Amino acid sequence: MTQFAHLVIGFDLDMTLIDSRPGVANTFEALNRLLGTSIPGDELSEQLGPTLETVLADYFPPEEIDGVCDHFRSIYADLGPKGSSLLPGALEAFEAVEAAGGKNLVITAKFEPNAHRCLDAVGLKAAHVVGWRHGPAKADALIEHSALAYVGDTPPDMHAALVAGITAIGVATGPWSATELMGEGANFVMASLLEFPERLNALLSS
Numbered sequence: 001m002t003q004f005a006h007l008v009i010g011f012d013l014d015m016t017l018i019d020s021r022p023g024v025a026n027t028f029e030a031l032n033r034l035l036g037t038s039i040p041g042d043e044l045s046e047q048l049g050p051t052l053e054t055v056l057a058d059y060f061p062p063e064e065i066d067g068v069c070d071h072f073r074s075i076y077a078d079l080g081p082k083g084s085s086l087l088p089g090a091l092e093a094f095e096a097v098e099a100a101g102g103k104n105l106v107i108t109a110k111f112e113p114n115a116h117r118c119l120d121a122v123g124l125k126a127a128h129v130v131g132w133r134h135g136p137a138k139a140d141a142l143i144e145h146s147a148l149a150y151v152g153d154t155p156p157d158m159h160a161a162l163v164a165g166i167t168a169i170g171v172a173t174g175p176w177s178a179t180e181l182m183g184e185g186a187n188f189v190m191a192s193l194l195e196f197p198e199r200l201n202a203l204l205s206s
Ligand SMILES: [Mg+2]
Pocket: 012, 013, 014, 015, 016, 048, 049, 152, 153, 154, 174
């Protein structure tokens, strides 16, 4: 196979590489027990994408957000990795990039140490992990690492790729459908990462 010395592919984490819903729902449940709140964790875990600060702004006054986020992140450090599993084709997608001589870059809104914990728990090894990035902030990391494409499951992921001027690859394993992601500017959308190795080959030979 042709080797590409400077090939970097960016991937979102939640619902792109891993199904993190059980870990998120369990963390909200523990947070509710700790604070006596009734945040609908199951519901929120079905809408992963926005930052934790944004999500919690619906349930707490502004001055409490930072403290609650700290609680969430410390609980998630334990429950998050335990409640994460590989999405179909994630391992094969990483291997396809490496087989072409490239590097895998994970860019996520998740707190970076917790992103590492989740990746370790499912056995995915990325060359670079950039945490705490959402929407346009993901574009900066894509540009910084000269990524060729960004793979993600949400409209902000597609926008980040477009802002960075690179190929926006949607994967319909999260809350958004293929049609919706195409409407948000995706160059193409896969049903799952199982399609990625073939798509990568097409991208590299174009
Ligand atoms: Mg995601």
